[in-house]
Amino acid sequence: MLSPFHSRRIQLKVLVINSGSSSLKYTLFDMADESVLCKGLVERIGLEGTNMTYQAHGQKFEAPLDIKKHSEALKSITAKMTDPEIGVIKSLSEIGAIGHRVLHGGMDFSEPTLVDDAVKASIRKYFVLGPLHNPANLGGIEACEESFPGIPNVAVFDTAFHMSMGPEAYMYAIPRKYYEKYAVRKYGFHGTSHKYVYGKACEYLKLDPAKAKIISCHLGNGSSLCAVKGGKVVDTSMGLTPLAGLVMGTRSGDVDAAVVTFLQQQEGLSAAEIDTMLNKKSGFLGVSERSSDMRDIRQAMADGDPKATEVYKMFLHRLTHYIGAYYLLLGGADAILFTGGIGENSYETRVDIVKNLAPLGCTLDEQANACRGKMCTISTPDSKLTAIVMPTNEELMIAMETVKICAK
Ligand code: ADP
Numbered sequence: 001m002l003s004p005f006h007s008r009r010i011q012l013k014v015l016v017i018n019s020g021s022s023s024l025k026y027t028l029f030d031m032a033d034e035s036v037l038c039k040g041l042v043e044r045i046g047l048e049g050t051n052m053t054y055q056a057h058g059q060k061f062e063a064p065l066d067i068k069k070h071s072e073a074l075k076s077i078t079a080k081m082t083d084p085e086i087g088v089i090k091s092l093s094e095i096g097a098i099g100h101r102v103l104h105g106g107m108d109f110s111e112p113t114l115v116d117d118a119v120k121a122s123i124r125k126y127f128v129l130g131p132l133h134n135p136a137n138l139g140g141i142e143a144c145e146e147s148f149p150g151i152p153n154v155a156v157f158d159t160a161f162h163m164s165m166g167p168e169a170y171m172y173a174i175p176r177k178y179y180e181k182y183a184v185r186k187y188g189f190h191g192t193s194h195k196y197v198y199g200k201a202c203e204y205l206k207l208d209p210a211k212a213k214i215i216s217c218h219l220g221n222g223s224s225l226c227a228v229k230g231g232k233v234v235d236t237s238m239g240l241t242p243l244a245g246l247v248m249g250t251r252s253g254d255v256d257a258a259v260v261t262f263l264q265q266q267e268g269l270s271a272a273e274i275d276t277m278l279n280k281k282s283g284f285l286g287v288s289e290r291s292s293d294m295r296d297i298r299q300a301m302a303d304g305d306p307k308a309t310e311v312y313k314m315f316l317h318r319l320t321h322y323i324g325a326y327y328l329l330l331g332g333a334d335a336i337l338f339t340g341g342i343g344e345n346s347y348e349t350r351v352d353i354v355k356n357l358a359p360l361g362c363t364l365d366e367q368a369n370a371c372r373g374k375m376c377t378i379s380t381p382d383s384k385l386t387a388i389v390m391p392t393n394e395e396l397m398i399a400m401e402t403v404k405i406c407a408k
Contacts, residue, residue: 010407012096013037013089014399019100019140021132022047024073028081028088028095029399037088038081039395042073054080056088071143078147097152098144099402101192101394102137104130105157107183112160112401115141115153123155129187129240154402161191164232172240186244188236190218194226196397197337197390204375205335205386213330215323218392219349220340221249221292225319227326227333234329237322243279246322247315249292252282254318287311294342294349316349320356327360333385336362339392344373350389354378360385 011032018025027039038056042065050065054077065076081087089095100115106126113119123138130137141153162170170186171179178184194216201216202209209231216226223246227234237245237253247253260274269277277286285292288308290300300308327333336357342349347369354364361384369378371389379387 010403012403012406013094014402015095015098015144016395016398016402017098017100017140017144018395019070019136019143021136024070024077024140024143026077027395027399029396031399031403034396034399040077040080042067042077045070045073052076052080054086056080056086059086061086069143070139071146074143074147092148092151095148095151097154097402097406098148099154099156099398100137100141100144101398102141102155102157103133103159103189104187105155105159105163106187107163107185109155109157109160110163112154112156112398112405114405115145115155119155129183152406154405156192156398156401158189158191159187161195162186162188162226162233162236165235169233169235184240186236186239187241188224188226188233189238189242190222190224190226191233192394192397192401193218193339193392194224194228194233194236196394197339197392198226198228198231200375200390201335201337201388204388204390207334212335213333215326215330215333215336216390217319217323217336217338217343217353218340219246219319219338219342219346222251223248223253223340223342225322225326227330229330235326245318247287247311247318248283249294250280250283250285252278252286284311284315287314294346298346298348316352316356319353323353323357324360327385333360335386335388337388337390338378339390344389344391347372350378350387354387357385357387362387 014029014031016027022045024042028037030037040053040055042052044050046068050067052063052065054061067073078092081089102123104126106129108122120138123134127134144153172185197216198214201214202212211230214228218224222242224236224238226236243251245253263269264274284297288297288311290308291297297308297312301312338350350369351364354362363380363383365378365380368376373391375391376389377386378389
């Protein structure tokens with residue numbers, strides 16, 4: 001198997017779009033050297049106080065915007081990109097392709113794909129599985145079609161990498177008819193990130209990507225683990241939606257499904273209220289009753305807050321549980337990777353995680369572990385399992401996938 005990074009450098013400028021319901025994040029790459037020409041965000045689209053940021057030439061610009069739609073946000077962005085003073089391109093025709101992050105590709109997409117009417121219909125079909133993200137992602141694609149006629153749009157799905165999982169991992173043990181009727185199964189998310197760090201780690205450790213066995217820990221506000229063997233996903237911790245698995249910022253992660261029906265009955269909660277409780281009011285926030293943010297949790301622990309300490313221990317316990325399981329499912333591992341805001345930056349958390357990995361022969365190099373936000377090996381040279389901090393770059397991965405599709 002070729003490294004996902006093989007022969008990727010070509011003369012093409014690629015715009016990467018991550019469109020949310022009221023936001024639009026963008027990055028323009030020059031894929032000749034993978035440099036970022038400009039990037040930024042439009043927030044609060046359709047709400048009061050719409051705001052735009054634009055970063056280029058080492059400077060950051062910020063301004064309020066009087067717009068209501070994503071297509072108007074794109075016009076403001078492209079006006080900045082082509083501005084004679086602060087712009088980075090002379091004309092929009094320099095943009096060769098646009099890559100879009102799309103949350104849910106359901107069972108239809110195991111690879112990124114060029115957008116056409118059938119692809120848009122599939123993204124629409126899965127609104128039901130990604131009710132917040134898929135409509136917004138499709139909105140971003142349609143806004144680009146309107147603003148950049150003739151430029152190819154590529155959809156890169158968060159779920160695609162995980163389509164390589166086998167049924168022993170993706171099936172739920174509920175009546176088969178729900179799988180057949182509604183495609184209820186495990187999909188997994190953060191696929192773009194897990195694929196990127198897997199490829200990077202193979203390159204860094206000189207491992208054959210067709211044979212490597214890697215546990216990837218993406219730990220951020222949303223967190224997931226992924227066990228990858230030979231470039232194929234053996235298992236991942238998120239499920240039908242991103243709610244399953246680890247204890248996260250505001251998501252519960254795994255709970256006994258009976259908790260849902262019990263609380264519905266006891267509290268008279270509707271399905272929507274339960275959904276909000278598990279997705280937005282649980283995790284670090286729900287248990288600490290303080291914050292969803294790891295930095296606040298660590299600060300609260302230092303101040304002696306027992307609830308913050310409890311949720312931190314729950315986070316570690318669940319994480320250790322998954323790492324142990326994935327080590328066995330992979331039949332051993334060449335490396336464990338830490339990425340995402342917590343994985344890349346919280347060296348204290350890494351100390352605690354790696355301590356729990358002693359039975360796997362993983363020992364921490366305390367000095368190396370002091371690193372933050374950059375690629376480094378944090379295990380000792382004699383460690384049986386190599387631990388690595390591997391910063392993710394989902395935008396670049398989307399740009400790389402876009403180039404690959406356009407090259408076809
Ligand atoms: P998202 O999932 O929204 O992309 P990130 O990957 O940016 O989120 O991760 C956000 C998390 O990373 C937060 O919990 C934040 O506290 C944590 N984080 C960021 N920097 C640090 C740091 N220096 N120390 C500890 N935690 C950090």
